[in-house]
Amino acid sequence: MNNKGFNLHDALFIGFCATLLVALKGMLRLKLGLSGHSMFLMSFFYLICYGAVGKNGAISLCGLLAGMMAMTLGIGKGGPLLLLKFGLPAIAMDICLLLLPSLLALKWRCIILALVATIAWASKGLIEGLLVGLSAQVVALQFAKSLLFGSLFALLAAMLVPPVLERLRSHDLIDREEI
Amino acid sequence: MALVRLSQIHFNFQTAAQPLFEDLNLTIAPGECHLIHGYTGCGKSTLLKLLLGILERPWEGEREIAEGATLGVVMQDPNVQLLRQTLGAEVAFALENLGVASNEMLLQVRSALRRVGLYISLDTPIASLSLGQRYRLMIAAQLVLEPDLLLLDEPWAQLDDQGVAELSAVLNQLKQQGVALLIVEHHRGVFKDLVTHRWQLSQGKLHGVAPAQAEASPSQECWRESPAWPQGEAVIDSHGFTLAFHERQKLFDAESLLLFPGEIAALVGDNGCGKSTLLKSLAGIQADIDPLGIKVFGKKPKLGRFGADLALLHQRPSRQLFENTVIEEIQFSLRRFGLPLEWAIELLGQLGLTTLARHSPHTLSYGQQHLIALASLACFRPKLLLLDDPFAGLDEHFTSKIVALLLELSRQGTAIVVASHRPIAELPIDRLWRVADARLECFGMATACEKQAYSRVG
Numbered sequence: 001m002n003n004k005g006f007n008l009h010d011a012l013f014i015g016f017c018a019t020l021l022v023a024l025k026g027m028l029r030l031k032l033g034l035s036g037h038s039m040f041l042m043s044f045f046y047l048i049c050y051g052a053v054g055k056n057g058a059i060s061l062c063g064l065l066a067g068m069m070a071m072t073l074g075i076g077k078g079g080p081l082l083l084l085k086f087g088l089p090a091i092a093m094d095i096c097l098l099l100l101p102s103l104l105a106l107k108w109r110c111i112i113l114a115l116v117a118t119i120a121w122a123s124k125g126l127i128e129g130l131l132v133g134l135s136a137q138v139v140a141l142q143f144a145k146s147l148l149f150g151s152l153f154a155l156l157a158a159m160l161v162p163p164v165l166e167r168l169r170s171h172d173l174i175d176r177e178e179i
Numbered sequence: 180m181a182l183v184r185l186s187q188i189h190f191n192f193q194t195a196a197q198p199l200f201e202d203l204n205l206t207i208a209p210g211e212c213h214l215i216h217g218y219t220g221c222g223k224s225t226l227l228k229l230l231l232g233i234l235e236r237p238w239e240g241e242r243e244i245a246e247g248a249t250l251g252v253v254m255q256d257p258n259v260q261l262l263r264q265t266l267g268a269e270v271a272f273a274l275e276n277l278g279v280a281s282n283e284m285l286l287q288v289r290s291a292l293r294r295v296g297l298y299i300s301l302d303t304p305i306a307s308l309s310l311g312q313r314y315r316l317m318i319a320a321q322l323v324l325e326p327d328l329l330l331l332d333e334p335w336a337q338l339d340d341q342g343v344a345e346l347s348a349v350l351n352q353l354k355q356q357g358v359a360l361l362i363v364e365h366h367r368g369v370f371k372d373l374v375t376h377r378w379q380l381s382q383g384k385l386h387g388v389a390p391a392q393a394e395a396s397p398s399q400e401c402w403r404e405s406p407a408w409p410q411g412e413a414v415i416d417s418h419g420f421t422l423a424f425h426e427r428q429k430l431f432d433a434e435s436l437l438l439f440p441g442e443i444a445a446l447v448g449d450n451g452c453g454k455s456t457l458l459k460s461l462a463g464i465q466a467d468i469d470p471l472g473i474k475v476f477g478k479k480p481k482l483g484r485f486g487a488d489l490a491l492l493h494q495r496p497s498r499q500l501f502e503n504t505v506i507e508e509i510q511f512s513l514r515r516f517g518l519p520l521e522w523a524i525e526l527l528g529q530l531g532l533t534t535l536a537r538h539s540p541h542t543l544s545y546g547q548q549h550l551i552a553l554a555s556l557a558c559f560r561p562k563l564l565l566l567d568d569p570f571a572g573l574d575e576h577f578t579s580k581i582v583a584l585l586l587e588l589s590r591q592g593t594a595i596v597v598a599s600h601r602p603i604a605e606l607p608i609d610r611l612w613r614v615a616d617a618r619l620e621c622f623g624m625a626t627a628c629e630k631q632a633y634s635r636v637g
Contacts, residue, residue, distance in 0.1 A: 170503040170539035175235070 006061075010053045013174075017049040018065035021086075026075040036149030039089075039121060043114040044157035046090055050113065051106070051165040052174045056094065063090020084124055092120035110161045114154035122146040182248050182327055182359050183207045183230060188240035190222075190229070199225060200238070201383030207328060212350070212360040212373045216388065217380035218574040219546035223363035226380065227252065227330050230361070248328065251321030255332040255545050255572070256495060257313040266292070266308070267301025270320045291319040295349045310450035311342025315349055328359040333545070335366045336571040339449040339600040343369060365546075365574050400445060402624040403607035411440045414563050414594040415461065417473040422453050422460065422619075425467050430456060433619035436473060438594050438610065440562065443585065445606070446598040448614030454598040455494055457619075458565045461596070462491040475563065487516040490561040494568050496552035500540040505532070505551050508540050512559045526558045530580050546572030550581070557584055564588065564595045570603055582606050 006014070021041055049062040067086030070076055078085060096116040100109060125146050129139035168174045185205040191198035199222040207213055217223045228234040229242065231250055244250070254260045263269040270288045279287070288301065295315040308316060314334060321329060334346055350360055350373055362370060378385040415438040423429035430453030438444050446454050459465035461473065463480030471480075478484060493499050502508040509523035527533050530550060535543065540551050549572050556564060564585075570578055582605050585595055597606060611622040 166503055170541055172539070172542045 006053070006055060006058070010055060010058065013052040014049055014058055014062045014065065017045040017052075018062045018069060021045040021062075021066045022069045022073065022075055025070070026073065034149060035145055036118075036151070036153050038153075039114075039118055039150040040153040040157045042086070042089060042121070042157075043117055043154040044160060046093055046117065047110050047113060047158060047161040048164060050093065050097070051110075051161060052168065056097070059090045059093045059097075060087070061090075063087045066090075081124075081128070085121070088124055089117035089120045092116050106162050106165070107159070110158040111155060114158035115151055118147060118150040118154045122150055180208065180245065181206045181243070182209055182245050183250075184241070184243040185230070186241040186243070188229065188238060188242070190225070190234070190236070190238035190240075192236070198383050200229075200240075203240070203384055205378075205385055207359050207361060209327065209357045209359050210354060211375045212354055212362070212370070213376045213378065214370060214374045215361070215363045215378045215380055215385065216365065216367060217363070219365075219550070219572065219577050220544045221380050222383075223380060224255070224332055224544055227332055227361070227363060230328075230330060245327070249324055249326045250328050250330065251318075251324060251326030252330045253314065253317045253321065253332065253334065255337065257310065257317055257337070258495065260317055261305055261313065264304060264306075265301065266297070266299065266303045266305060266316060269305060269316060270323055272320065273324050287323050288319075291322040294322055294352070295319045296345070309342070311338055311345045314338060314342060314346055318346075318349060318353075322353075326358065328361065329353065331360065331362045333364055333572060334362065335364055335369045336568075342450055347373065365572070399604055400447075400602035400611055401604055401607050403443065403609050411592075412477065414438050414440055414442075415473065415475055415596075416477070417471075420472040421469065422457055422471065423469050424456075425469060429617065431614050431617045431619050433621070436612070436619070436621060438563075438596065440592045440594050441589050442609040443589050443595045443597065443606065444610040444612055445602060445608045446596055446612045446614070447600070447602055450600060452614040454614060455567050458491060458567050458596065458598055461563075461565055462489060464491070485563070487512075487559055488562045489565070490556035490559070490563070491565040492549075492553055492556055492567055492569055494571075496545070496548040497541070499552050499555075500548060503539060504536065505538050505540050505543075506536040508551060509555045509558050512555060516559050518559055522558050523554075526554050526584075529584065530554060530577075544572065546574070546577065549573060550577060553581065553584075557588060560588065560591060560593060562593060564593050566595065566597045568599055569597060570599065578603075578605055 024041055025038070045066075046059045046062060050059050063086045064083065067083035070086060071080065071082045076082055076085070093113045093116055096113055100112060104112075122143050126139055126143045129142055165174065183206070185203060188200045188203040189198060190200040203226075205213070215223055215226070225234065229238065231252055232242070261269055263272055267288055270291055271284050274284045274287060292298070295318050297312065297315055297319060305313065305316065314337075318329070335343055338346060347370060350370070354360060354373060360373070364370070377388040379388045415436055417433065417436040419432075419434050420436070421429050421432050446457065448454050456465055456468065460468055460471055461475055461480055463475075463482045463484060473480065476485060476488060500508055502511055506523060506527070509526065510520050513520050513522055524533075524536075527536055532550060532554070535547065535551070540548060543551065549569060553566065553569055569581060573581065585597075585606065589595055597603065597608075602611070609623070613620050613622065
């Protein structure tokens with residue numbers, strides 16, 4: 001990871017990932033009744049953004065951009081909390097990247113980042129529960145459930161990311177030797 | 180005064196063993212026409228990118244452009260460069276982006292089209308233009324920006340003789356108006372009247388080439404002294420057909436069409452005469468055409484019917500490349516048809532492309548992509564191989580390698596159809612299918628000789 005600022009190529013990728021995440025969420029409007037399925041798209045696009053741009057703050061920017069777009073377009077429930085919903089996992093990923101050894105294989109980095117994002121995403125539910133005055137046991141149960149199901153979807157997305165990045169690289173769309 | 184100057188350019192791709200450019204120098208002045216030759220994959224298109232300032236990877240050296248000078252480019256494949264649906268909109272595209280007022284825009288668009296000799300309506304759909312007209316349209320779309328230097332990437336390979344003549348006339352006119360030209364081209368015998376400087380790009384440097392070395396013989400078909408052909412049942416068999424799109428004008432009529440195992444047929448005709456449509460029809464993948472009375476392997480052509488028996492190489496090789504590396508690309512079909520994967524490595528070695536095995540096929544040059552796409556079809560040894568302009572973008576070295584490969588396949592019993600704008604002198608053929616004046620005529624060696632003698636007497 002370097003931090004030389006974003007160029008046009010990076011900006012396009014960040015915008016592309018944020019837009020596609022919000023657009024797909026808006027179009028599909030999945031009502032699967034499965035807790036945590038939103039972590040699939042979120043982890044996938046944040047990790048693609050990380051792989052394609054590879055600079056500090058790229059994922060946070062993507063998350064905040066997606067949150068603002070979702071808030072403006074009214075995609076999902078939550079009003080201003082949408083910013084938190086999209087932003088929190090992204091910021092958590094970026095913080096984790098500061099500590100994560102870059103020598104770790106890309107697949108493992110993606111898995112760790114996806115799990116960290118799930119913890120941040122589940123924490124949002126925890127905060128909401130406590131704010132509305134649910135009992136500690138109920139909040140803890142909901143948190144555990146979100147963490148379990150969210151992790152499953154996030155892991156699935158993390159496994160898909162390396163081959164997609166490899167394909168982007170073979171088409172010369174990204175130029176990172178470590179991919 | 181120099182318009183563009185490249186000094187001591189050093190560049191190499193990260194994965195390449197040797198630098199692509201090493202101490203490369205080039206100076207271009209107004210009104211000059213530089214022609215650069217070079218083997219397939221030597222860096223001709225990369226040099227154009229470097230001149231345009233769009234080479235993203237780091238390079239060393241100096242690139243000086245005269246103050247206020249504008250550069251225009253005409254790429255190898257018009258289908259990549261043309262963006263809009265109609266002629267006028269395409270030429271106006273750059274002006275629209277510059278915010279030019281619409282009344283001024285119209286004048287500039289008309290002026291640019293006049294300069295390239297396109298006197299047709301601005302609403303003409305681009306799809307209805309011939310390839311020669313599309314090339315002139317691409318030049319017009321550059322001329323609205325008043326370029327001082329125009330770069331052209333291998334125009335000869337894509338154009339028929341009429342298209343080359345049209346393009347030469349336009350370029351000559353531009354040169355007289357003081358526009359500098361830089362053309363990269365494999366073929367040594369073209370644009371002779373235009374060229375002021377001729378170069379050979381090899382070992383990372385530009386070496387001057389004398390015009391006498393640059394002469395080349397004209398293309399003429401070469402007949403094969405065939406052994407006892409035909410053998411076995413016909414691979415392609417028709418007793419007359421008309422090739423036409425639904426509810427549209429026909430492309431051509433044909434009296435009969437025959438091809439036997441091991442034979443090589445050359446399908447020759449100008450741009451837009453229907454060569455690609457015929458090949459796709461033979462493969463059963465052409466939609467919107469009237470039913471054809473052609474049988475391939477005794478059956479009506481249909482998508483997916485022939486499996487490993489039939490292979491088609493498209494005119495744009497990038498359309499059929501999809502894997503991450505060259506070796507994976509070639510092994511894809513072998514894996515699909517349960518054939519030994521070692522055949523891919525053997526074939527790469529035979530073509531001298533082993534060094535490209537781990538490269539991405541998507542980042543290779545046009546010529547190299549053609550080679551890889553062809554190799555990925557030849558490796559599973561189909562019974563019928565349909566090739567649409569397979570020699571485009573290839574130098575003499577790789578042309579001879581491909582000819583050797585095709586002859587070997589032919590000896591193993593593969594029937595081959597090779598479509599091109601002009602006969603390929605290096606490839607010995609058994610049948611010539613010539614499309615002219617909306618008719619497909621078939622010749623064998625004897626009939627072609629008779630016709631030539633007749634035309635000489637006539």
